[in-house]
Amino acid sequence: MEILEQKHLALIAEAETRGDFATTNLRLCFEVTALAAAIDRDCATRLAPHNLSEGKFVLLFLLHRLPEGLSPHELADRAGVTRATVTGLLDGLERDGFLARQQSKDDRRKVLVQLSPKGEDAARALFDIHTRWIASLFAGFDESERETLSTLIQRAWRNTDAGRKAALTAAGNEIER
Template sequence: MKGPATAAADASAEAQGDVSVDVEAAADLAASPEMRLWLRLSACAVLIGARLRSRLRAEFSTTQPRFDLLCLLDRQPEGLTMGELSKRMMVTNGNVTGIVERLSADGLVTRAAASNDRRMQFVRITPEGSALAQAIMAAQRRWLTELTEGMPHGDVVQLMGLLGKLKNTVRGGGVRG
């Protein structure tokens, strides 16, 4: 049985033609502030991520993982090994291989065996790949500004500070596990 908050959120979403209800709206009114904070953070991350991915695909015909890999390489002009890319992106080696193959076919990265160990492959960004990464970074800054333009700048700065405190608390052992 749904609580009043869930039923109201569902009705509101349906009235607006949106049949998907975010996790925060589905929370029980009696949920703790900590639970509601977690749900709100999750909802914001999902909403912002979806908007950014949509714009990335529409304006640059690319995906977030491809952009992430280009950004990593753009900061490391000497290149990174496939294994290092996998660690930094927190994905499997197989995922990185697929992304690198597509970026290489598009002329955005190059792959070469390491001189001291032919089994290791170094991936480097090309000038075209760097130009694309820079263009996307500039666009992403604009998109994020657009997404938050309804908030006063002071609120954005204050929220950054509060989220920084939360991040440090969680890193410092705020979550026992």
């Protein structure tokens, strides 16, 4: 069974024709990319019947068990998205009845985002369902295989621009101490 997309197969074929690339490394990278894309598609398909995207789902579970709520900028920071992105996600969640924005009792300039009962129910139920599904993706792996895969993924990640930047940042932080 071939999991690679036609575009990736074409790139590998061209690299093989030119003979100057490590085509097994290309294939492996495209296989990881295909796995990530399949997981993303499955995730979207599983959340769509609940009128949620992954971003909206993340906000629900971040707000879950916080009856006092959070400000939009706190949510953006915790979700790792921009304030503009969180505003759009909150607009959709509010429109669909999952949450409400309230004025802070302490500071009327501050807005707090709180889950509605519908949002609490969805967060509680979907978190369990969603995390069980994600965990099931590696259910056939023993502990040693999971550790090996994690180590290899982290090793490859360190070869990315993001990984190199993180290493430089960490090194800079060590020097400052």
